[in-house]
Amino acid sequence: MEYLCLENNGGFASVRSTAVFNQDAATLELKVRGDGKRYKFILRTDTSPRTPMYQAEFIAPDAWTVVRFQPNDFKASFRGRAVAAPELVFSEVKEIGILIADRQEGLFRIQWQYVRALSHLGDK
Secondary structure, eight states: OEEEOOGGGOOOEEEEEEOOOOTTOOEEEEEEEOSSOEEEEEEESSOOTTSOEEEEEEEOOSSOEEEEEOGGGOEEEETTEEOOOOOOOGGGOOEEEEEEOTTOOEEEOOEEEEEEEESSTTOO
């Protein structure tokens, strides 16, 4: 478990990794286990710190759970504020991440087992 502190303008923690998805990716599937708190699944189509990120909220229960995302589940933002951005296309994603924010002070725990792209919801 880790502790999210609000001191010194704190209140968020994140982890990220590079990613490449197929041209026909229509759905992203994230397998997570957490602590019942609200998290954000973050996607970036450009790794420059000056470009917007796309984020979708989810709850991470205390059991392995598969959460599925469509492109329209994601909202573009820059430094926590909504911005206008091109429509998200999963095959253009270069970086993925998970973020806890919104001043949820205290202990937190999140694990992610995999992220995979499906060409349609019925894929395995």
